[in-house]
Amino acid sequence: MKHQERVFSGVQPTGNLHLGNYLGAITKFVTLQESHQCLYCVVDMHAITVWQDPAELRGNIREVTAAFIASGLDPKKNIIFNQSQVSGHAELAWVFNCVARMGWLNRMTQFKEKAGKHKENASVGLFSYPNLMAADILLYHATHVPVGEDQKQHLELARDIAQKFNVDFADAIKAAGIEDGLFFPQPEPLIQGPATRVMSLRDGSKKMSKSDPSDMSRITMTDDQDTIAKKIRKAKTDPEALPSEVDGLEGRPEAANLVGIYAALKGCSKQDVLTEFGGAQFSVFKPALAELAVEQVSPIGEEMRRILNDPAEIDNILRNGATRAREISEPIMAKTKEIIGFIQ
Numbered sequence: 001m002k003h004q005e006r007v008f009s010g011v012q013p014t015g016n017l018h019l020g021n022y023l024g025a026i027t028k029f030v031t032l033q034e035s036h037q038c039l040y041c042v043v044d045m046h047a048i049t050v051w052q053d054p055a056e057l058r059g060n061i062r063e064v065t066a067a068f069i070a071s072g073l074d075p076k077k078n079i080i081f082n083q084s085q086v087s088g089h090a091e092l093a094w095v096f097n098c099v100a101r102m103g104w105l106n107r108m109t110q111f112k113e114k115a116g117k118h119k120e121n122a123s124v125g126l127f128s129y130p131n132l133m134a135a136d137i138l139l140y141h142a143t144h145v146p147v148g149e150d151q152k153q154h155l156e157l158a159r160d161i162a163q164k165f166n167v168d169f170a171d172a173i174k175a176a177g178i179e180d181g182l183f184f185p186q187p188e189p190l191i192q193g194p195a196t197r198v199m200s201l202r203d204g205s206k207k208m209s210k211s212d213p214s215d216m217s218r219i220t221m222t223d224d225q226d227t228i229a230k231k232i233r234k235a236k237t238d239p240e241a242l243p244s245e246v247d248g249l250e251g252r253p254e255a256a257n258l259v260g261i262y263a264a265l266k267g268c269s270k271q272d273v274l275t276e277f278g279g280a281q282f283s284v285f286k287p288a289l290a291e292l293a294v295e296q297v298s299p300i301g302e303e304m305r306r307i308l309n310d311p312a313e314i315d316n317i318l319r320n321g322a323t324r325a326r327e328i329s330e331p332i333m334a335k336t337k338e339i340i341g342f343i344q
């Protein structure tokens with residue numbers, strides 16, 4: 001089965017959208033809209049795998065949607081929607097709950113991190129989270145998935161699920177008229193560039209995250225100019241000057257992180273940054289980085305605030321996106337049910 005190239009990605013509406021989300025994922029979404037059919041999903045069903053206050057969840061769904069649009073995603077060109085409005089996600093996730101093996105999910109490092117010491121207390125949804133993510137992608141037969149580095153293992157699982165389904169149901173897939181047996185494609189992760197893993201500004205060994213208790217650890221997309229500048233000024237560094245070669249960043253996680261952020265914001269490589277700033281102290285590099293970050297991020301925050309003033313319009317965009325998403329997913333879900341042997 002020849003699969004048309006199609007992009008799918010998701011962002012959880014769990015608040016505190018940050019520079020890692022922007023550089024690791026959203027900027028990639030913006031580039032891909034020029035060359036591909038793209039679906040960008042606010043994954044509210046993933047969000048509730050840990051407790052979410054209902055009023056905050058509603059606000060956060062709108063905030064991610066506003067961030068998409070303020071960053072330059074065109075809701076006419078792309079399909080922008082929230083997961084829970086398209087029931088196929090939950091339906092296919094159930095099927096994948098029955099395809100994926102316990103052993104596969106037991107290896108997922110994100111579950112171990114999120115569940116922490118209290119595994120017995122984690123929701124069942126948090127454990128089966130990767131199956132829902134595989135369903136998100138495969139419900140549209142998506143072929144390309146732009147994500148940050150932390151999602152690599154989940155993407156590998158999605159590939160394994162696609163393959164196992166194709167093998168388990170090989171005869172039924174042929175009987176359904178798919179000669180080569182490749183009903184589900186193998187989705188490819190797109191994890192590229194200098195900022196696939198943006199680290200905390202307070203600790204270069206931890207990734208920048210929405211849930212870090214310290215607001216100083218991350219630059220959020222809605223931070224104002226002064227806050228962005230202050231967070232960069234206070235970012236942890238070491239006492240050395242910047243090296244002039246990328247190799248010289250080894251063993252210097254905080255320096256490597258700031259150079260990576262600069263490169264991603266500027267659209268150049270880390271080496272380009274070091275060619276310009278090699279030998280410079282952080283007292284010179286940090287103000288340059290702050291200026292660049294303020295220039296790029298603060299207009300997006302302002303645009304987000306403007307868009308969020310009209311929640312009814314955001315809800316319209318999401319409803320319209322869901323209608324268009326269903327047009328693609330419904331025939332695929334129907335075919336999946338036929339293959340499994342469900343009567344429709």
Ligand code: AMP
Pocket residue numbers: 010011012013020021022023024025146147148149150151195196197198199207208209210
């Ligand atoms: P999440 O907020 O977990 O829904 O993540 C949304 C997207 O941002 C995913 O593609 C993540 O891989 C990406 N992402 C999250 N945190 C970071 C980070 N610190 N650096 C780079 N990408 C990230």
Ligand code: TRP
Pocket residue numbers: 008009010011012043046132133136137145146147151154
């Ligand atoms: N798990 C992803 C994250 O936390 C979000 C996500 C859900 C996703 N479904 C997806 C990303 C499908 C890509 C494709 O970052």
